[in-house]
Amino acid sequence: MNVNYVRYGALYFAAMVVLAGVSVMMTRVLGFGFPSGAASIIPPMAAALFEGQQAGRAGARPSGRALWAVAFAMTGVAVLINGAIAAIFLSMAETRALLSQVPLRYFTGIAALLIAAVLLVNRFFFGIGLKSGLAKGTK
Structure with missing residues (x-):
């Protein structure tokens, strides 16, 4: 099975950017x-489905x-993308000051839960997309 992880990462990042824009628009409007x-x-969900x-x-x-x-490989891609974004934000003094108020174990626990959620979403939505693609491919 040939899965394009670069395309998955690009779709993942694009969906993040679009949702950030939607959030800003919703906040303003x-x-x-x-x-x-x-x-x-x-x-x-969107990237795995595609x-x-x-x-x-x-x-x-x-x-x-x-x-x-x-699903594990896709989750690794997502972790790398989010890690790169986190590194950029952690280079800012304001972000470091804000995060210094949160105990590391809470931050680590939340990150672990999000990674587990992303793993499950990748697994199940990749399967849903696979079934959909097989159905479209046979017609």
Whole structure:
């Protein structure tokens, strides 16, 4: 099965940028922002769904173990992207001052929960996209 992780990363990042823009617009127009939980889940959902459709159209029929391997690799891409963004923000003194008020174990726990959520979203939405792509490919 051939999964394009660069395309997954590009779609993931594009979805993050679009959701950030939507959140800013919502804050200015409606007075409240986009829910952060949804902003954490929608980018991997969209990217995994698209990649699953592409793999399905190519005729891939992976086992459950292969689906989990793809999900772990996709989650690694997401962690790398978010790590790069975090490194940029941590280079700012204001961000470091704000984060110094939060105990590291809380920050680490939240990050671990988000990574686990992204893993599950990648696994299940890649599978949904795969089924969709297989159905479209056979017609």
